[in-house]
Amino acid sequence: AQTVTQSQPEMSVQEAETVTLSCTYDTSENNYYLFWYKQPPSRQMILVIRQEAYKQQNATENRFSVNFQKAAKSFSLKISDSQLGDTAMYFCAFMENAGGTSYGKLTFGQGTILTVHP
Amino acid sequence: GAGVSQTPSNKVTEKGKYVELRCDPISGHTALYWYRQSLGQGPEFLIYFQGTGAADDSGLPNDRFFAVRPEGSVSTLKIQRTERGDSAVYLCASSVNRVSPLHFGNGTRLTVT
Numbered sequence: 001a002q003t004v005t006q007s008q009p010e011m012s013v014q015e016a017e018t019v020t021l022s023c024t025y026d027t028s029e030n031n032y033y034l035f036w037y038k039q040p041p042s043r044q045m046i047l048v049i050r051q052e053a054y055k056q057q058n059a060t061e062n063r064f065s066v067n068f069q070k071a072a073k074s075f076s077l078k079i080s081d082s083q084l085g086d087t088a089m090y091f092c093a094f095m096e097n098a099g100g101t102s103y104g105k106l107t108f109g110q111g112t113i114l115t116v117h118p
Numbered sequence: 119g120a121g122v123s124q125t126p127s128n129k130v131t132e133k134g135k136y137v138e139l140r141c142d143p144i145s146g147h148t149a150l151y152w153y154r155q156s157l158g159q160g161p162e163f164l165i166y167f168q169g170t171g172a173a174d175d176s177g178l179p180n181d182r183f184f185a186v187r188p189e190g191s192v193s194t195l196k197i198q199r200t201e202r203g204d205s206a207v208y209l210c211a212s213s214v215n216r217v218s219p220l221h222f223g224n225g226t227r228l229t230v231t
Contacts, residue, residue: 004160042224043207043209043224043225043227044121044222044223044224044225045161045209045211045220045222046222047219047220050219091160091161093160102216102217103149103166103168103173103174103216103217104149104151104166104211104213104216104217104218104220105151105166105174106153106161106163106220107163108160108161108162109160110158110159110160111158111159111160
């Protein structure tokens, strides 16, 4: 079974600055996907960024980028130029990539509450 | 178009009662998932539907929990003889196919008193 660990229960950052959220995972699989989701008070889980394990290049989406270290099983999220709207709970998640039998069964970490201060 | 819709938004029930939680996925999405999120935790997988059939129900905690998707669209999560430990936010998600990104609804917060 896979496990996902987020060791930072809470983080805070000043508006316009950069913050990094940590995530480690444990798996015996070689092919998989990793995700960061954002959950604002509305409770809806919003996909921030996705990384495929076979791709060595780190994924980026505008102000969001990841540092994927496969050997270390580490998957951190960097948010640049933080905005007040980034305040939310952030979850790291793992999904197996079993080729033709894959589906969206995600294993989530415990979450990190991020607060952006003006 | 409209996103994933879950009703009710909040549900309070007494211990021992039966509840139904409804999920309307995005039109055309064949895959549908239920997750449960306890307070201060990440969501945990409950069940996955591909079309009308439950392809993976390994996350259902016990036989008090049951889910259906009779026409391959709307799904209902049913909980019998509710217990206080069932209190959580129940999230539904859908996707175009098995490996497409999941689109989540806003969840139903269930409180069992």
